[in-house]
Amino acid sequence: MKKLFVAVMATMMLFVSQGQQLVRGVVVDEISKEPLAGATIQNTDTGNGAVVDRSGRFSVPAELGATLEVRFVGYNKQMVQVDSDLMYISMKPNYELEQLVIKGVRAKADDPVAKTTVSKEFIKKEYVGEHPIFLIERLSPSIFSYSESGSTVANYGQIRLRGIGQERINFTLNGVPLNDMIDHGVFFSNFTDITSSFESIQVQRGIGTSSTGAASYAGSINMESFNVSNSEAFSQVQLGAGSFNTYRTNFAVNTGINENNMGFYSSFSRLWSDGYKDNTFSDASSFFMTGGYYGDKNLVRITAFNGRSENGLGYYTVDKSILDNDPTFNNLSENDRDDFSQYMVQLQYTRKFSDKLSLSNTAYYGGAGGDFAEGTPDVDSIYVENYFSPYQTTFFSINYPLKNDHYGLISNLFYQGGKFEFSAGIHGYIFNRENREALQPDNSNPYYEDQTTKRELALFAKGAYGLSEKLSVFGDIQLRSMKIEFFPDYSFIFGDDLNRIDLAPIDPSSFTFLNPRVGFKYDVGYGTSAFLSYGRSGREPTRVDLIGGFQLNGNSLDVLNTNSFDPEFVNDLEAGINISKPRIALGANIFYMNFNNEIAPLGEVIAFGVQRRVNIEDSYRVGFESDWNYLLTSNFSFSGNLTLMQSQISKLDLGGIEVSEVEQILTPNVISRAGLSWSTNDNRLGAGVFVNYMSKSFMEYTNDPSLTVPSFATVDMALNYQPNQKFNFQLQVRNLTDAVYYTYGTPTDIDFSGTVEPGFFAQPPRNFFLTTNFRF
Numbered sequence: 076m077k078k079l080f081v082a083v084m085a086t087m088m089l090f091v092s093q094g095q096q097l098v099r100g101v102v103v104d105e106i107s108k109e110p111l112a113g114a115t116i117q118n119t120d121t122g123n124g125a126v127v128d129r130s131g132r133f134s135v136p137a138e139l140g141a142t143l144e145v146r147f148v149g150y151n152k153q154m155v156q157v158d159s160d161l162m163y164i165s166m167k168p169n170y171e172l173e174q175l176v177i178k179g180v181r182a183k184a185d186d187p188v189a190k191t192t193v194s195k196e197f198i199k200k201e202y203v204g205e206h207p208i209f210l211i212e213r214l215s216p217s218i219f220s221y222s223e224s225g226s227t228v229a230n231y232g233q234i235r236l237r238g239i240g241q242e243r244i245n246f247t248l249n250g251v252p253l254n255d256m257i258d259h260g261v262f263f264s265n266f267t268d269i270t271s272s273f274e275s276i277q278v279q280r281g282i283g284t285s286s287t288g289a290a291s292y293a294g295s296i297n298m299e300s301f302n303v304s305n306s307e308a309f310s311q312v313q314l315g316a317g318s319f320n321t322y323r324t325n326f327a328v329n330t331g332i333n334e335n336n337m338g339f340y341s342s343f344s345r346l347w348s349d350g351y352k353d354n355t356f357s358d359a360s361s362f363f364m365t366g367g368y369y370g371d372k373n374l375v376r377i378t379a380f381n382g383r384s385e386n387g388l389g390y391y392t393v394d395k396s397i398l399d400n401d402p403t404f405n406n407l408s409e410n411d412r413d414d415f416s417q418y419m420v421q422l423q424y425t426r427k428f429s430d431k432l433s434l435s436n437t438a439y440y441g442g443a444g445g446d447f448a449e450g451t452p453d454v455d456s457i458y459v460e461n462y463f464s465p466y467q468t469t470f471f472s473i474n475y476p477l478k479n480d481h482y483g484l485i486s487n488l489f490y491q492g493g494k495f496e497f498s499a500g501i502h503g504y505i506f507n508r509e510n511r512e513a514l515q516p517d518n519s520n521p522y523y524e525d526q527t528t529k530r531e532l533a534l535f536a537k538g539a540y541g542l543s544e545k546l547s548v549f550g551d552i553q554l555r556s557m558k559i560e561f562f563p564d565y566s567f568i569f570g571d572d573l574n575r576i577d578l579a580p581i582d583p584s585s586f587t588f589l590n591p592r593v594g595f596k597y598d599v600g601y602g603t604s605a606f607l608s609y610g611r612s613g614r615e616p617t618r619v620d621l622i623g624g625f626q627l628n629g630n631s632l633d634v635l636n637t638n639s640f641d642p643e644f645v646n647d648l649e650a651g652i653n654i655s656k657p658r659i660a661l662g663a664n665i666f667y668m669n670f671n672n673e674i675a676p677l678g679e680v681i682a683f684g685v686q687r688r689v690n691i692e693d694s695y696r697v698g699f700e701s702d703w704n705y706l707l708t709s710n711f712s713f714s715g716n717l718t719l720m721q722s723q724i725s726k727l728d729l730g731g732i733e734v735s736e737v738e739q740i741l742t743p744n745v746i747s748r749a750g751l752s753w754s755t756n757d758n759r760l761g762a763g764v765f766v767n768y769m770s771k772s773f774m775e776y777t778n779d780p781s782l783t784v785p786s787f788a789t790v791d792m793a794l795n796y797q798p799n800q801k802f803n804f805q806l807q808v809r810n811l812t813d814a815v816y817y818t819y820g821t822p823t824d825i826d827f828s829g830t831v832e833p834g835f836f837a838q839p840p841r842n843f844f845l846t847t848n849f850r851f
Contacts, residue, residue, distance in 0.1 A: 097756055098137045099709070100162030101657060102127045102145065104184045110655045111166060111184075112704075113194025113275075114147035119154075122800060125758045126196040128704055128712065131655055136757050146305065147194070177299045179435065179487040179500055180250045180286045181277050186539070187549050187594030187606035189280040189649055189664045189700060191215040195302075198273055200761075200795055203807055203844045204315050204323040204346065206263040207270045208234040208241075211296065215278040216700040216716040219746055219769055221819035223389045223684070225351025225403075225839040227809075228321050229359065230386050231264050236280060237668070237696055238722060238742025238772075239293035240676065242617060245286045247297045249378060250485060251421050251439045252288020256506035256529050257479075257559070257618040259289045265417035265443060266382030267359040268344035271313065271325050274299040280700065281666055282592060282610035282647040285535035285553040287485055287502040290588070290614035292645060300378050303338040304369045307331050310851045317844030321348040332369055339366030351839040352389045353405040359384035367423075374425040381418040388412055388447075390684030392821045392834030402815070402837045410472060415445030431492045437485040444478040447683075448515060472515040480507045494541035502533045508618070510625070523567045525627040527618055531557035537592075544598070549608070551592040557615060559584045561635065563627040581632065584621055586642055588613035594649075602655040606664075610647045616640040616674060620688055624681050641690050644671040663701040670694045677729075678740060678775035678822055686821070693725040694739065709756065715749030715765070727776055737778045741819065743786075745770040750791075761795040764811075774820050774833060782833050787816035806845045813841045 102114045110131025117124040118135055119142045125135040127147075137143065137157050145153040150166040182188040193214050202210055209227035212218040217237045224230035233241040242259035246252070253261050263269065276298050283295040308331035315323035327342040341364040348357045361382035368375045388411040397404050419441040427433045449472060483504030490497045505528065512523040537551035560583040594608030620640045622631035651664025673694050676686035698720030705713045722739035750765030767789045774782040790811040797803035810816075816838055823834030 096136060096138065097134045097709075098141075098143075098157050098160050098162060099132065099134045100164055101131045102133065102147070102164045102166060103131055103655065104150075105165040105167045110660050111147045111150070112192075112660070113196045114145060114150075114166070115196055117144045117146075118142075119144050123757060124800060126200070128660075128706070131660060132657065132706060134709060134756060134758070177249060177275075177297065178489065179485075179498060180247055180284065180295070180297050181299075182279055182284050183539075185547065185596050185604070186284065187596045187608040187649075187651075188283055189651055189666065190277060190283070191280075191662075191702065192277045193275060195274050198270065198276070199803075199848075200805070201793075202270055203317070203805055203846045204228050204268055204325075205270070206232055206267070207273075207276065207296075207298065208232060208263065210270060211276065211278055213748060213765075214716075215280070216702055217280055217698070217718040217720070217746060218278070219743070219818050221836050222838065223352070223836055224348075224355035224357070224386075225837055226319055226321065226348050226355070226357070228317065228323065228844065229264070229267065229346055229348035229357030229384075230350055230355050231262065231388075231390065235741060236278075236293045237666075237698065237718075237720065238739055239696075240741075243290070243292040243614060243674075245283075245289050245291040245295035245297075247286060247288060247295070248419070249300055249421060249423070249437070250287055250297070250487075251419070251437060251441070251483070252286075252481075252504075253419075253441075254289040255443075255479065256288065256481065256504065256531070257508050257527055259617050262415070262417070262443075264357070264359070264384050264386060265415050266361050266380055267346050267357075267384055268323065268325060268361055269363060269380060269382070271327070271344065272301050272340070272342045272363040272365075272380075274302045274305070281649055281668065282590070282612045282645065284592070285500075285537055285551050285590070287483075287533065288504075290555070290590075290612055292612055292614045292643075300363075300365045301329070301340045301342075303329060303340050303366050304332055306340075312849045313846060315844060315846035318839070318842035319349045319351050321844065322346070323846070330366070336369050337367070338369060339364065341366075350387065350389075351403060351842070352837060353403045354387040354407065354409045354411070355389040355405060356387045357384060358386075372427045374423065376421075376423045376425075378421040378423070379419060381416065383414075383416040385414045386412060389836075391680070392684075392819070392823055392836055394823050395833050395835060398835060398837050402840075404837075411449055413445060413447040415443065415447075417441075417443040431490055433489045435487045435489070439481075439483050439485075441481040441483075442479055445476065446518070447475040447477075449473045449475065474513045474515050474518050476511045476513070476518070476521075478509045481505075494547075495538065496540075497536070497538035499536040500534075502535075503531065505530050510627075512626070523564050523626065525564050526562040528560045528562070529557060531555060545600075546598075547596045549592075549594045549596065551610075553590040554588070555590070555613075556587040557585070559586075559615075559618070559621070561622070561627060563632065568627075568629050568632070581635065584615075584635075586613075586615040588615075588642070603652065605650075605652045607650045608648075610649075611644065612647070613642050613644045614674070615642050619681070619685060620674060623687075625683070625685075640674070641672045643674045643690065645669065645673075646671075658706045659703065661701070661703045663699070665699050666697065668696045670696075676740065680821060689727075691724055691727055694723065696720060696722045696739070696742070710753055712752050713749070714752060715747065717749070718746040720744055720746075724776065729776060732777070734776050734778075737776055738773055740773050740775060741784070743770045743772040743784075759797055761793075763793045765791045765793070767791065769818065774822055782822050782831070784817055784820045784833070784835070787814060787818075789814050789816060801850045803848045804845070805847075806843065808841065808843045810839065810841050815840075 114127040205227040220234040222232040311327040313325040329340040332338040363380040365378040425435040487500035508527045511521040513521040535553040592610035623634035654661040672690040679687040702716035752763035754761035792808040794806040817835035820835040
C-alpha cells in the first residue's frame with residue numbers, strides 16, 4: 076500500500092509540473108442561478124474536456140477564440156466562444172421530449188425540496204460496478220447502507236434514509252416504479268450493473284414531489300436511463316476486478332441519432348464474486364436497452380432490461396462473539412441460495428403540442444421470478460427474554476418459488492408558460508404475486524401456494540408560480556387509492572378436501588391517501604436562495620405486515636382479520652438554504668418529521684432476515700443535513716456531507732414491557748463523509764481521500780447499551796485517470812485503515828443458550844476495485 080501511495084504522489088507531481096493555459100468559469104441554471112454540477116465542457120478545437128464540479132466551476136485548456144461545447148441533461152446545448160479567461164455560462168432548460176417522463180417525478184433545481192442530483196459524468200467518475208444504493212450513500216446526506224455478503228458490488232444490500240428502511244423509499248426508473256408493490260422492497264441484485272446505463276440519479280429526502288408507485292415516505296430515488304439523443308455514437312468495453320475474486324465485464328453500444336431520427340443504446344453485463352462472507356457468492360448477468368424514434372414533436376421510445384442472479388445467501392446477522400473469531404462466518408449453509416430474474420419493458424410516447432404544452436404516456440410491464448432453496452440448517456425466529464433469536468434446526472430442504480407480474484399505465488400533461496408551470500398525471504397498475512413452497516427435489520408438486528393481488532389508481536398534480544422576481548410558490552397534491560386481495564391456499568389450511576386457490580378471496584384490505592405538499596423558494600441574491608416547505612404523506616402496510624409473516628396460514632388469517640395494522644402517516648416540515656459562489660457550493664436544511672402510527676421494525680426476526688414491524692403511535696425525527704464543495708485552490712477541493720439527527724418514541728408497549736422516550740432503532744445521531752480531492756489543471760488525473768463516520772445506533776426499543784451498532788470511522792481512497800475521451804481508469808480502495816465496523820445489527824442468540832448479544836452483518840476489511848473503460 077505504501078508503494079502504491081508513493082507511485083500516486085509521484086504521478087501527481089509530474090502532472091502538476093506541466094504548464095497549462097486555462098479558461099475557468101461557472102455554469103449555472105438560467106432561472107435559479109444554481110450550479111449545474113456534472114455539466115460537461117469540451118473544447119471543440121482540441122477535444123480537451125472538463126466536468127463542472129459541485130460548486131458550478133470548471134477549468135479547461137483553451138485559447139482565446141476557441142469554441143466550447145457545453146452540455147447538461149435537460150438543458151439546451153450551448154456553443155460558447157472563449158473571449159476571456161474567466162467565463163460565466165447560464166443554461167436554459169430545454170424540456171426536450173426525452174426528459175419529460177423523468178420531469179414528471181423529479182424536483183427541479185428551484186423546487187423547495189431537500190435533494191441531491193447526480194449526473195452521468197459524476198456516476199462515471201465514481202462508479203465501479205456496485206449497486207446504486209452503495210453509490211448513492213457516498214453522494215447524499217442521511218444515507219447509510221449495509222451489505223449481507225460484505226461486497227457492495229454483488230449479492231444483497233439495503234439502504235436506510237434518515238434511519239428509515241428501504242421499503243419506505245420510492246424507487247423509479249424513468250418514472251416507472253421499481254418497488255415490489257406488495258412488499259415495497261427493491262432488490263438491485265436481480266438486475267446487477269444497471270447503474271452503468273443511467274443518465275442521472277436524484278435523491279429526494281423527506282416527502283418529495285409526487286411520484287408513482289410506493290409512497291415517497293422517507294424519500295424517493297429516481298433514476299433516468301441513458302439519453303440516446305444527448306450522446307454521440309460509440310462502442311464501449313468496461314473491465315473490472317477487485318477483492319473477493321470479483322470480476323465485471325460490460326459491453327455497450329450507442330448508435331446516436333441517424334438521419335431518420337432513430338437511435339438505440341444497449342448494454343450487456345456479467346459479474347462474478349465470491350463475496351467476503353462465507354457462502355455468499357454471486358453469479359449475475361443483465362441486459363439493458365433503450366431507444367426508438369426521436370422527432371421534433373413526437374418521441375416513441377422503448378426501454379427494457381432483463382437481469383438474472385444466482386446468490387449464496389447470508390441474510391441473518393451473526394453473533395459478535397463469533398465474528399470476533401471468524402469475521403467471515405455465515406450461519407446459513409452453502410445450500411441456502413437463490414436464483415432470480417427481474418425484467419421490465421417500458422413503452423413511452425410523448426407529444427409536444429407547442430413550446431408550452433406536452434403530453435407523455437408510458438405503458439409498462441415488470442416481472443420477477445425464481446427460486447429460493449433453503450438448506451440445512453433452517454433458520455427461524457424464537458422468542459428469548461424479550462428478544463428474538465434466529466435459531467432452529469430442521470433436517471429437510473424447502474424451495475420457495477415466487478413470481479410477480481406488474482402491469483401499469485402512466486400519463487402526464489405538462490404546461491410551461493412564463494411565471495407559471497403546471498403538470499398533472501394519472502397512474503394505475505395491477506400487481507400479482509404467486510408464492511409457493513415445495514420439498515426438494517419434488518419442486519413441481521408444491522404443498523403450499525397462495526396469490527396476492529394489488530390494484531392502485533393515483534392522481535397527482537403539481538405547479539409552481541413566480542410571485543415576484545425573488546419569491547415563488549410550489550404546490551403538489553397526490554391521491555392514491557388501492558385494494559389488496561388475498562387468495563389463500565384453503566387445502567393447506569383446512570385439508571385436501573377443499574380446492575386450492577380457486578375459492579373466493581378473503582375480504583380485501585383497502586386504503587386511500589391524500590398527500591399534499593406546499594413550499595416557498597426565495598432568491599436572496601448573491602448566489603443564495605432559501606426554501607420552506609410542508610408535506611404530509613400516508614403509506615399502507617406491506618403484505619408481511621398485514622398477515623404477520625410470509626405464509627397465508629391459519630394464524631396469519633387471524634392476524635389479517637383482526638386488522639392489527641394501521642396505515643402510517645408523516646408530517647414533514649423542511650427549511651433550507653443553497654449557496655453558490657465562485658469558490659463554494661453549499662446546501663443545508665433542517666427537518667422535522669412527526670409520525671402517526673409509524674410502521675417500524677422491532678428487532679425481532681420473523682424469517683429470511685426480515686424483522687417484525689409494529690405501529691408506533693407517536694414518534695418523530697428532527698435533524699440537520701448539509702452537503703458542500705469548497706474550492707481551496709485551482710487543484711484542491713474539500714467536499715462532503717453531514718447529518719445530525721435525533722429521534723424519539725413517546726411510548727411503546729413491547730408485550731408487557733412499556734418503554735417511553737426512547738430512540739428509534741438503527742437511527743444514528745451522526746452520519747458524515749468528508750474528504751480532500753485533487754485534480755490536474757486539465758482534469759485528466761484526479762485523486763481523493765475521504766473519511767466516513769457514523770455514530771452508534773440501538774438495535775431494540777429498550778435502548779439497552781449492550782445491544783447497539785457501535786460507532787465507526789473508515790477511510791477510502793480514489794484515483795481517476797482519463798488521458799482522453801476514449802479511455803479512463805479508476806481505482807477505489809475502501810476501508811484503507813482495515814477498521815472493523817458494522818452498519819446493521821439485531822439481537823441474536825445463535826446457540827439458543829438464552830444469552831442475547833448483538834449480531835451484525837460483517838462489513839469488509841481493506842478492499843479494492845479497479846475498472847477500465849475503453850470507448851471506440
